[in-house]
Amino acid sequence: MTRQQLYEQIQRKKSYLCVGLDTDLNKIPKHLLKLADPIYEFNRQIIDATSEYCVAFKPNLAFYEALGPDGLHSLKKTVDHISPDIFTIADAKRGDIGNTSEMYADAFFNYYNFDSVTVAPYMGKDSVVPFLKDGKWVILLALTSNSGSMDFQMMEVSSIDHSDTKLFQQVIRHARKWANEDSLMFVVGATHPELFKMIREIAPDNFLLVPGVGAQGGSLKELSETGMNSMCGLLVNSSRQIIYASSGEDFADKAREQAQYMQKEMHELLDRLL
């Protein structure tokens, strides 16, 4: 999916919502557990219920890997079930030496046919560029939503070509030399709303994938006001708040309601800010 196509979906649906599929056997409704593939059945119903209100789905690989090969079967069926006009994100946070990153890219882009993968920057350029495939996207970790983001990402660093800045700023600056905004997004947590303005100064055109709204406490309004650009430029993720809105047989209906609720707020923000 191109940046333009993603923007058209945002305009059509009046939404920049990404639904995170952190699907956990211990949290899905009990009545699904007697089915042959409860993980897929849960995802299928969530996807069908929320596709009208979101522009992206983001399965979190850890939840599928924890179930061994069976979990990966459920993942494959899940991705296959998502309509091609919805952007898909493998939330995998991979990154390794070149020949290994190539194998991960093969897994996510060719085997599962995801549109994008989240990548960790610590190993540098040759760990990231193998994921830059035609028509596919790298979503690079810049400033994450968790408390550990303060440990290294916020460290002051010095470099030859810039005055002292924080590590996550250097990650953004460097990565923008490796790829342009048509194949590179950044992860920026909603828990750092005060930093979106500064991030937009160094990455005006890149889409930002924003976790941390809801359960982790970030404010949609606040981050949208400073983070939105002329093509929206935001994919705001919500996982638990939507997919676990109910633990009963009405889970898909309640997920739809939650997604619709967030889409309505996004519609107002798009009308006001874009």
Next chain:
Amino acid sequence: MTRQQLYEQIQRKKSYLCVGLDTDLNKIPKHLLKLADPIYEFNRQIIDATSEYCVAFKPNLAFYEALGPDGLHSLKKTVDHISPDIFTIADAKRGDIGNTSEMYADAFFNYYNFDSVTVAPYMGKDSVVPFLKDGKWVILLALTSNSGSMDFQMMEVSSIDHSDTKLFQQVIRHARKWANEDSLMFVVGATHPELFKMIREIAPDNFLLVPGVGAQGGSLKELSETGMNSMCGLLVNSSRQIIYASSGEDFADKAREQAQYMQKEMHELLDRLL
């Protein structure tokens, strides 16, 4: 496996060799491809041929994930085939917010029953500590062997409690507050031999997992002379040089010869340096 048990294996075998199982369908001998599970069959023969000369095996997750769920089946059978007195490393380079790292830990430690997993430090403390399970090990990326290690890991950073140092040094200093040397190792590439002395000053007792000998150009002698501590403290990995020593039907014999060749050099270094 405890640190003492690992050291005893090193003393018994006179080896600190780790064999990397980067098993690629495109590189294994052609005669295996007609078997039901060529990946497992290759690994089984490599493991049987080299176990006498190594103390660890390190499957690289990317190579198994690229094959979808079938690859993970091959991985599970591979890990099950390794003798319990040999240390097993899931080379996965994971790291995510706490509840997600918990799921990865569940996958590698409970489903596959690995002794250890490689973890990326970018997301900080709460992304690493979920992997610190009783009797299991975190092997944290510090200074990797690839060219991209120069991009961020070597950046000068400033922090409150130390004078200016490089990012990878801060990663080591911080992580040593999260866990001691009985559950924490670091990845340090053999391509930076000049830095082992300094790393030993900040991490005297931690084991170091050292990739980059052989195909990537690092020198076993040089890194051993500066990196070895009183319990050896080194696991030196070799992947391609051993497992792809021959592409014919004699691949296991040639792998054994290569492993034995490296073990012999390690024996001499242990006798001289320990």
